[in-house]
Amino acid sequence: xATSTTILxxxxxxxxxCFAADNHFKDGDQVHIYVNKVGPYYNPHxxxxxxxxxxxxxxxxxxxxxxxxxxxxxxxxxxxMYDIKxxxxxxxxxxxxxxxxxxxxxxxxxxxxxxxxxxxxxxxxIPLRGFVGLFQEKSFFPHEHQVRLWTxxxxxxxxxxxxxxxANISVHNREGLLLSDSESGLQVQFTYNVTWKETDVDYAHxxxxxxxxxxxxxxxxxxxxxxxxxxMVLVFLLxxxxxxxxxxxxxxxxxxxxxxxxxxxxxxxxxxxxxxINTDVFRVPQHKSLLSAILGVGSQFLALATxxxxxxxxxxxxxxxxxxxNSAAVLxxxxxxxxxxxxxxxxxxxxxxxxxxWNIVLTSCMFSVPFFVVWSFVNSVAxxxxxxxxxxFTTILLLMLVWILVGYPLxxxxxxxxxxxxxxxxxxxxxKNICREIPPxxxxxxxxxxxxxxxxxxxxxxxxxxxxxFTTLWGREHYTLYGILFVVYGILLSVxxxxxxxxxxxxxxxxxxxxxxxxxxxxxxxxxxxxxxxxFYFFKRSSMSGTLQTVQFxxxxxxxxxxxxxxxxxxxxxxxxxxIRYIYTYVKLA
Numbered sequence: 001x002a003t004s005t006t007i008l009x010x011x012x013x014x015x016x017x018c019f020a021a022d023n024h025f026k027d028g029d030q031v032h033i034y035v036n037k038v039g040p041y042y043n044p045h046x047x048x049x050x051x052x053x054x055x056x057x058x059x060x061x062x063x064x065x066x067x068x069x070x071x072x073x074x075x076x077x078x079x080x081m082y083d084i085k086x087x088x089x090x091x092x093x094x095x096x097x098x099x100x101x102x103x104x105x106x107x108x109x110x111x112x113x114x115x116x117x118x119x120x121x122x123x124x125x126i127p128l129r130g131f132v133g134l135f136q137e138k139s140f141f142p143h144e145h146q147v148r149l150w151t152x153x154x155x156x157x158x159x160x161x162x163x164x165x166x167a168n169i170s171v172h173n174r175e176g177l178l179l180s181d182s183e184s185g186l187q188v189q190f191t192y193n194v195t196w197k198e199t200d201v202d203y204a205h206x207x208x209x210x211x212x213x214x215x216x217x218x219x220x221x222x223x224x225x226x227x228x229x230x231x232m233v234l235v236f237l238l239x240x241x242x243x244x245x246x247x248x249x250x251x252x253x254x255x256x257x258x259x260x261x262x263x264x265x266x267x268x269x270x271x272x273x274x275x276x277i278n279t280d281v282f283r284v285p286q287h288k289s290l291l292s293a294i295l296g297v298g299s300q301f302l303a304l305a306t307x308x309x310x311x312x313x314x315x316x317x318x319x320x321x322x323x324x325x326n327s328a329a330v331l332x333x334x335x336x337x338x339x340x341x342x343x344x345x346x347x348x349x350x351x352x353x354x355x356x357x358w359n360i361v362l363t364s365c366m367f368s369v370p371f372f373v374v375w376s377f378v379n380s381v382a383x384x385x386x387x388x389x390x391x392x393f394t395t396i397l398l399l400m401l402v403w404i405l406v407g408y409p410l411x412x413x414x415x416x417x418x419x420x421x422x423x424x425x426x427x428x429x430x431x432k433n434i435c436r437e438i439p440p441x442x443x444x445x446x447x448x449x450x451x452x453x454x455x456x457x458x459x460x461x462x463x464x465x466x467x468x469x470f471t472t473l474w475g476r477e478h479y480t481l482y483g484i485l486f487v488v489y490g491i492l493l494s495v496x497x498x499x500x501x502x503x504x505x506x507x508x509x510x511x512x513x514x515x516x517x518x519x520x521x522x523x524x525x526x527x528x529x530x531x532x533x534x535x536f537y538f539f540k541r542s543s544m545s546g547t548l549q550t551v552q553f554x555x556x557x558x559x560x561x562x563x564x565x566x567x568x569x570x571x572x573x574x575x576x577x578x579x580i581r582y583i584y585t586y587v588k589l590a
Contacts, residue, residue: 023124023125023163023164024162024163025086025159025162025163025164026086026162027086027087028085028086028087028088029085029086030083030084030085030086031084031085031086031123031124031157031164032079032080032123033080033082033084033121033122033123033155034064034077034078034079034080034121034122034123035050035051035077035078035079035080035119035121036050036075036076036077036078036119036120036121036122036127037049037050037074037075037076037119037120037388038050038052038053038112038117038118038119038120038132039117039118040115040116040117040545040546040549041116041117041118041131041476042116042542042543042544042545043544043545043546043548043549044474044475044476044544045074045389045474045549045552045553046385046387046389046546046548046549046552047074047387047388047389048386048387048388049076049078049388050078050119050120050121051078052386053108053109053112053117053132054099054101054102054105054106054108054109055190056081056096056097056099056190057081058079058080058081061078061079062078062079063076063077063078063079064077064078064079067327068326068327068330068395068398069326069327069328071391071392071395072326072327072330072391072395073326074387074388074389075122075388076388077122080121081096081097082096082153082155082192084155084157084194086159086162086196087159087196088194088196089194089195089196090193090194090195091193092193093152093191093192093193094191094192094193094194095189095190095191096190096191096192097189097190098187098188098189098190099187099188100185100186100187100188101185101186101187101188102185103185105185106179106185106186109132109133109149109179110147110179112132112133113131113132113133113134113135113147113148113149113179114135114147116131116135117131117132117133118130118131118132119131119132121169123155123157123164123167124164124167126164126166126167126210128155128167128168128169129169130150130153130169130170130171131150131171132149132150133147133148133149133150133176133179134146134147134148134150134176135147135148136148146178147178147179148175148176148177148178148179149176149177149179149188150171150174150176150177151174151176151177151188151189151190151191152171152174152190152191152192152193153169153170153171153190153191153192154169154170154171154192154193154194154195155167155168155169155192155193155194155195156168156169156170156195156197157194157195157196157197158196158197158198158199158201158209159196159197159198159199160198160199160200160201160202160203161202161203163203165199165201165202165203165206165209166199166201166206166209166210228465228484228487228488230464231461231462231464231465231488231491231495232491234457234460234461234491234495235461235491235494235495235498238457238494238495238498238499238502239494239498241498241502242498242501242502246501246502246505249505250505250583273508273509273511274505274508274509274511274583275587276436276511277436277508277511277512277513278429278584278587279429279430279431279432279436280431280432280435280436280513281429281508281513281515281580281584282425282427282428282429282431282584283431283435283513284351284352284431285514285516285517288348288351288352288353289348289353289355289358289359289362290362291347291516291517291520292343292344292345292347292348292351292353292359292363293344293359293362293363293366294366294520294566294569294570295343295344295347295570295573295574296339296340296341296342296343296344296345296347296363296366297340297344297363297366297367297566298566298567298568298569298570298571299339299340299343299570300333300336300337300339300340300343301367301563301566301567302493302567302570302571303336303339304329304332304333304336305489305567306489307332307336308328308329308332309482309485309486309489310486311328312482313482313483313486330399330402333407334402334403334406334407334410335406335410337364337406337407337408337410337411337414338410338411338413338414338417339414340363340364340366340411340414341360341363341364341410341411341412341413341414341415341416341417341418342414342415342417342418343414343418344359344360344362344363344415344418345359345360345363345414345415345416345417345418345419345422346418346419346421346422347418347422348419349418349419349422350422350423350424350425351425352425356415356419359415360411360412360415363411363415364407364408364411364412366566367562367563367566368403368407370559370562371559374555374556374558374559375555377551377555378551378552378555378556379391381547381548381551381552382548382552385547385548387548389548389552426581427581428581428584428585429584435513436511436513438511438512438513438514439510439511439512441510441512445506445510447518447521450503450506450507450518450522451518451521451522451525452525453499453503453522454499454500454503454521454522454523454525454526454572455522455523455524455525455526455527455528455529456526456529457495457499458492458495458496458499458523458526458568459526459529459530459533461488461491461492461495462488462491462492463533465485465488466530466533466537467537467541469485470533470534470537470541470542474537474542474544474553475542492568493568493571496523496526496568496571496572496575497571497572497575498575499522499523499572500519500522500523500571500572500573500575500576501575501576501579503518503519503522504519504576504579504580505579505583508580515576515580516573519569519572519573519575519576519577520569520570520572520573521569522572523568523569523571523572524564524565524566524568524569524572525565526564526565526568527560527561527562527563527564527565527568528561530557530560530561530564531557531558531561534553534554534557534561538550538553538554
């Protein structure tokens with residue numbers, strides 16, 4: 001009962017966050033401008049609070065209450081000193097503040113501008129972004145440069161009725177203040193003005209108005225037909241290989257292994273191939289609890305990825321709202337934990353496992369423990385650097401409670417249901433007590449080559465699209481064509497299943513019955529190729545730098561590669577299991 005109440009509470013909290021009431025204003029009402037964060041333009045996930053820079057700030061800083069998704073996105077909003085009234089434009093510049101920069105503050109500000117720091121304000125849930133200053137190269141040799149601080153902000157806002165439809169900020173309409181190396185400090189005066197304009201766009205179409213306008217960050221909305229067609233051709237070739245070539249070979253095998261009675265004696269003397277290992281092919285492997293846990297968590301992430309893509313395609317959450325996708329991912333991960341428990345416990349019971357409690361504990365820790373270790377290290381570095389990416393203690397406590405009160409109990413419930421509903425393994429062959437000796441194979445048929453082939457082919461199906469995915473995750477572009485992404489996702493799973501069936505057949509033909517773990521590692525090695533690509537992307541395609549951004553990039557990329565291993569290893573295993581059951585059920589066994 002407590003678990004159900006907690007689930008309902010989290011679900012309602014998420015719905016309230018996503019569908020908050022729209023803001024309505026009266027003429028002359030105060031429009032709150034919240035200062036949010038600053039950070040290097042080329043380090044998207046390295047952000048700091050705006051008031052960490054030497055800028056205008058009130059005597060008492062009042063922070064805004066944030067949603068879970070906004071906190072996970074690194075937002076830390078606070079009240080600003082801008083005095084803006086609804087529908088009231090200003091013809092003259094309004095004074096914001098005047099103060100004197102110390103030599104230390106001046107050095108800090110110059111370093112931020114040289115690193116291309118941008119700022120983010122928020123008005124009525126609309127982000128306003130601009131650069132802190134301007135960095136100009138005057139000459140290459142001898143090297144000279146200028147650093148200018150934007151001290152004037154122009155706010156442009158559009159309204160319809162009593163609601164704000166669009167907002168933007170401009171910093172380039174005035175000459176910036178030249179920052180020189182002055183030890184005695186520098187006097188700085190900040191000003192601003194406001195322009196209001198009525199528009200015919202109503203609030204329901206506000207998102208479309210924001211999308212059509214050229215924003216501070218670029219958007220990638222075109223369809224990458226070349227990569228999609230390339231991947232689809234690869235899928236058709238692999239499916240054709242499995243359905244035509246492999247089935248033709250199997251037809252010959254079935255004819256050879258199901259002979260007429262008068263040919264039985266001749267066959268026994270020359271019998272070889274995958275039929276003669278029928279007494280070992282369904283031998284339960286070692287570490288069956290770990291195997292079951294991998295399959296359970298892999299099934300959970302398959303369901304999670306499918307759910308997020310379907311939600312994005314149907315528009316169930318606003319991808320432009322602060323952190324909506326982060327909060328959705330947290331909620332769906334917690335709710336899909338029952339799938340991990342069910343699949344793991346059910347398969348473990350089919351294999352004859354008795355320590356089902358340990359299996360459930362192992363399943364619940366399969367991803368949460370590696371994630372906690374990596375996140376703790378990344379969060380510690382962010383905390384040491386003073387970044388807003390470091391989660392506050394209350395948020396950490398909330399996430400832990402979500403896992404303890406929702407994720408873990410659902411894993412247990414799913415595990416109990418899976419254990420109680422598990423049937424027999426239904427192996428078509430009986431297994432002997434003594435295992436058969438495995439003949440040696442050449443290097444090109446080894447397990448290492450299987451992993452290279454099994455990982456490279458699925459990766460090649462998505463390699464062209466990987467740049468756009470990484471640019472979305474770690475860059476400034478927003479890839480919102482989730483229909484195309486869903487097609488690529490289906491292509492990836494199809495290629496993984498096809499190559500797994502082919503590699504399993506080749507392995508069994510070499511009279512090697514140890515297909516259980518190899519089927520997982522062969523396709524799971526796709527995560528290794530994704531990691532290799534991430535190294536190439538970081539050093540050759542991105543402009544990211546610095547300790548914090550490097551730690552975040554490689555820390556979370558390792559987790560993503562681990563998820564690829566779990567997901568594709570699960571698809572590969574169940575595809576191989578289905579295929580092997582089919583061929584040994586069809587063939588006539590002595």
